[in-house]
Amino acid sequence: MVRERSPGIKLLFAVLVGAALIIPLVFVYALVWDRQGQSQTAQQSITAGWGGPQVIAGPIVVVPFRTTETQNEEVNGKVTTRTVEVERLLYISPVENRAQTSVRPEERRKSIYRSVLYEAQVSGAAKFELPADLPRFGVTRERLLWDRAELRMGASDARGLTKGGTLKANGQSLPVQPGKGPGATSGQGFFAFLPWNGEGVLSVDYAFGLRGSGSLSLVPRGGQTRWDVSSSWPNPSFSGAFLPETRSVGGEGFKAGFTVDKLALGQAPVATEDPGPPMIDDGSGGYAPVMAQEVAMASSASNPASGGAVEVIGGPARAVTVGLIEPVNLYSKVDRAVKYGFLFIGFTFLAFLLFDIVGGARVAAAEYLMTGAGLVLFFVLLLAFAEVIGFTVAYLVASAAIIGLLTAYSAAVLKSWRRARFIGALLLGLYALLYVLLSLEAWSLLIGSILLFVALAGVMYATRNVEWSSIGRSGNPAESGGGPADAGSPPAAPA
Secondary structure (H helix, E strand, C coil), rough: CCCCCCCHHHHHHHHHHHHHHHHHHHHHHHHHHHHHHHHHHHHHHHHHHCCEEEEEEEEEEEEEEEEEEEEEEEEEEEEEEEEEEEEEEECCCCCCCEEEEEEEEEEECCEEEEEEEEEEEEEEEEEEEECCHHHHHCCCHHHEEEHCCCCEEECCCCCCCCCEEEEEEEEEEEEEEEECCHHHHHHCEEEECCCCCCCCCEEEEEEEEEEEECEEEEEECCCEEEEEEEEEECCCCEECCCCCCEEEEECEEEEEEEEEEHHHHCCCCEEEECEECCCCCCCCCCCCCCCCCCCCCCCCCCCHHHHHEEEEEECCCEEEEEEEEECCCCCHHHHHHHHHHHHHHHHHHHHHHHHCCCCCCCCHHHHHHHHHHHHHHHHHHHHHHHHHHHHHHHHHHHHHHHHHHHHHHHHHCCCHHHHHHHHHHHHHHHHHHHCCCCCCCCHHHHHHHHHHHHHHHHHHHHHHCCCCCCECCCCCCCCCCCCHHHHHHHCCEEC
16 A cells, blocks of 8 residues: 655645746746847847948038137136137028938848848938028027038938938039038038028938948928838838828838928927937837927027027937838747746646546656656747747747657656647647737737636636545556546545
């Protein structure tokens, strides 16, 4: 007569083994992050000689002007005040800007990693006009140094400017020079000296080719900005401070149209400070929220130290963004799959426990451990295959391998192919459910909570007659042909 552990002790052993599997799951989770880091490093090496995410800014007219400032100096312990003449820059935004961009994407690979690159053709037309009430902004025409006026165009990664650029002012072609891009592009881009004295309307035409990767952004300036962008890439992501007014996305590509008005920008038509680069999150392809720029206009009477010039106070530029995203981010999906690891371990161990306690099949702690190791191995196989053949096919291969392995092992552990087929069906349902949860991210919490409720109700029903603290004898173990129907029979009588 062999004495058995009580059902409560069996449950405790199953829980302890499941808790011990936290360690390999954490290692798998760390492995996903490590491979994702290697993927990003490989993508950066691919784009190193091409160009990163690009931000386009401009055109903008920049004119130096002279003004007076009041400075305080301490000499021999005494504070003296003096007025000096300084030179500052006036940034004039266009009253209207119409831009068109055509994006031609391509994929480049390095080993098993790939990155989306593109070549963009940018062209547009802008109109400039000095405000009629310019003196109210603290700058008068006679202070402006028109002989040094510049027309600036910006691209945030100058490595992508391999096709050259053209600038025309009132139909006249201007010789372009590198650098001096607007502040939104950190000074990268190109410029030309501008033959304009501020009279009348200035018409500007521009065109250039641009290489980049991942995303393309445009910083709107001035009165009204319209941007039409098109590409053959079928998976765009629209983000940034403004979303497109019109868009069409299909298997042959996309088209989008943005319109941004001056009131939405909150910018003055002229300023003495240029907004900084937009806040961009390159890692996720998304763009961080951009705080509204506060534009303060001070008169010479209220702010004599600045000569009455308009000031821009803080804040980066706003941008509209089009991202060329991967249709499936395999690392994020594998990462989410690993988080459901305990769902697989818990349900499989629960089935073993019920066959043990209610059905009479004896399951050792080592058998729980090896079954759990097989379930953890699924995520390693999923990651390894997904990097080579894609997430969906890798999911089918890894799940089929683990289901076949554990079904065969369960037949030996539970002494019955009927019970093993039940375990196989359980795993098949769990893997199918996990794939649905990964695909329907918004519904994952609802589906998961309902599943746990149903599982808890089933366990309560199956173990309603179990005396968890009793100690039984294995005098007549259940026949090896028993299956899930065994779960309905009462447990053995206490010894």
